[in-house]
Amino acid sequence: MSESAALLALDARRSVPSRQLGEPGPDPATLLRMLESAVRVPDHGKRVPFRFLKISGEARHALGTFLAERALLRDPDISAAQLDKDRHRFSHAPLVITVVASPRPDPKVPEQEQLMTAGCVCFALLQAAQALGFGAQWLTAWMAFDPAVRAHLGLGTDERIAGFIHIGTPKTGVPERERPDPATLLQDWTGMP
Numbered sequence: 001m002s003e004s005a006a007l008l009a010l011d012a013r014r015s016v017p018s019r020q021l022g023e024p025g026p027d028p029a030t031l032l033r034m035l036e037s038a039v040r041v042p043d044h045g046k047r048v049p050f051r052f053l054k055i056s057g058e059a060r061h062a063l064g065t066f067l068a069e070r071a072l073l074r075d076p077d078i079s080a081a082q083l084d085k086d087r088h089r090f091s092h093a094p095l096v097i098t099v100v101a102s103p104r105p106d107p108k109v110p111e112q113e114q115l116m117t118a119g120c121v122c123f124a125l126l127q128a129a130q131a132l133g134f135g136a137q138w139l140t141a142w143m144a145f146d147p148a149v150r151a152h153l154g155l156g157t158d159e160r161i162a163g164f165i166h167i168g169t170p171k172t173g174v175p176e177r178e179r180p181d182p183a184t185l186l187q188d189w190t191g192m193p
């Protein structure tokens with residue numbers, strides 16, 4: 001079987017840890033190009049249950065300050081090292097795109113499907129970033145699930161954070177990690193439970 005360039009690009013996808021991402025990030029036109037690919041996701045009923053929040057420049061550090069304050073409130077015994085980590089989480093990559101899932105009650109499209117569509121957007125964005133020569137990583141951690149962080153970012157009460165996609169230029173190569181063997185995950189269903 002000949003392997004198309006598209007298939008090779010899919011196989012070459014890997015994350016670059018956010019700490020390894022530096023300047024430059026995508027310029028505004030390149031970011032929009034990236035998002036153009038990212039929004040081409042399967043979407044039951046064409047509901048578009050997602051939106052994007054761009055966090056770059058000083059806003060990254062401001063968010064880090066808020067996160068450190070919040071982390072201390074959540075756990076007054078937090079270590080200095082952990083606090084420092086939370087403060088700087090958003091300061092490594094030049095750009096973080098928050099993919100916000102905006103599921104709405106819908107008789108035809110269950111919430112789970114709308115959330116999966118937003119997850120697909122995260123993955124498509126990783127692929128588009130790499131195709132345009134950047135590195136990227138999909139991160140969540142406690143701040144993706146914390147109500148105060150969600151409110152601070154302006155999310156509605158029914159909205160969720162599908163992922164923070166950190167995007168920048170890789171400072172180093174990233175070693176490949178072991179991947180699952182699909183043959184071991186594949187079974188025939190023979191018609192009986």
Ligand SMILES: Cc1cc2nc3c(=O)[nH]c(=O)nc-3n(C[C@H](O)[C@H](O)[C@H](O)COP(=O)(O)O)c2cc1C
Nearest residue numbers: 013014015016017137138139140141142162163177
């Ligand atoms: C929904 C989601 C959330 C994730 N959150 C984190 C995270 O908070 N911290 C982390 O180290 N990796 C997280 N990851 C894993 C990384 O995005 C990435 O998959 C991992 O570094 C392995 O790299 P790979 O994409 O090349 O397999 C998350 C992945 C997913 C799908």
